[in-house]
Amino acid sequence: MNSDLPKVLHELAGRPLILRVLDTAAKLGAGQTIVVVGHMRALVEQTVRDIATGTVVQDPPLGTGHAVLQAEEAISPNCQEILILSGDVPLLRSETLTELIRCHREGGADLTVLSTTAPNPFGYGRIVRDLDGEFTGIVEEKDATTEQRNISEINSGVYLAKREPLFQALHKVTPHNAKGEYYLTDIVGILGKAGRVTQAVNCAEFGELQGINTPAELAEAEAVWLARQSA
Numbered sequence: 001m002n003s004d005l006p007k008v009l010h011e012l013a014g015r016p017l018i019l020r021v022l023d024t025a026a027k028l029g030a031g032q033t034i035v036v037v038g039h040m041r042a043l044v045e046q047t048v049r050d051i052a053t054g055t056v057v058q059d060p061p062l063g064t065g066h067a068v069l070q071a072e073e074a075i076s077p078n079c080q081e082i083l084i085l086s087g088d089v090p091l092l093r094s095e096t097l098t099e100l101i102r103c104h105r106e107g108g109a110d111l112t113v114l115s116t117t118a119p120n121p122f123g124y125g126r127i128v129r130d131l132d133g134e135f136t137g138i139v140e141e142k143d144a145t146t147e148q149r150n151i152s153e154i155n156s157g158v159y160l161a162k163r164e165p166l167f168q169a170l171h172k173v174t175p176h177n178a179k180g181e182y183y184l185t186d187i188v189g190i191l192g193k194a195g196r197v198t199q200a201v202n203c204a205e206f207g208e209l210q211g212i213n214t215p216a217e218l219a220e221a222e223a224v225w226l227a228r229q230s231a
Helices: 017-027 041-048 064-069 094-106 163-170 186-193 215-230
Strands: 034-037 054-057 081-084 111-117 126-129 135-139 153-162 198-204
Touching (some): 017 041, 034 041, 081 163, 094 111, 111 186, 126 198, 153 163
Parallel strands (some): 034 054
Antiparallel strands (some): 081 153, 111 153
């Protein structure tokens, strides 16, 4: 973003990205909202303190799986379903997440991955299905075969999971690279091998799920946001 400001604090239509995401969670009636903070965490904590239930610190940053694991002790024992969202994806609609929740519950799933169809899937993790269309896993771009790279259904990075199997799986994730990063996507295979029910639900428009990494992408997202408000 060419800025010293944490990415999630850049504003979309006058409101920080992270608050746009928390606004969406609030529309769903979330019982708790825990924000995982790292870089310049004091600024982020100050921004979210009036809307988030709490914050937890990830330091050092060891990947997406490690980030979610930091929240384990902060989540109330009464919370049995956990929705995992990204702080830099502000265009995701509450209606889409409501559909994700419905499919998760009706499918009796332990883990449901929100997927979408990308016009150009390069760089994204691909959703892999068997000949019957059943979800079998997520393969990252660098690990994908030529055939898998032709798959247009991609992982959004949004997950809904039952608490117990989620954290059981996270504790079994092992680091991938020299940085010692733990990938959240690994829980799909871990849960599958344990006989748990996993599924991928393609119920989102690609534009809802685009993350924001550059000023140009922020400007584009703001234009989409403003167009929605005037529709």
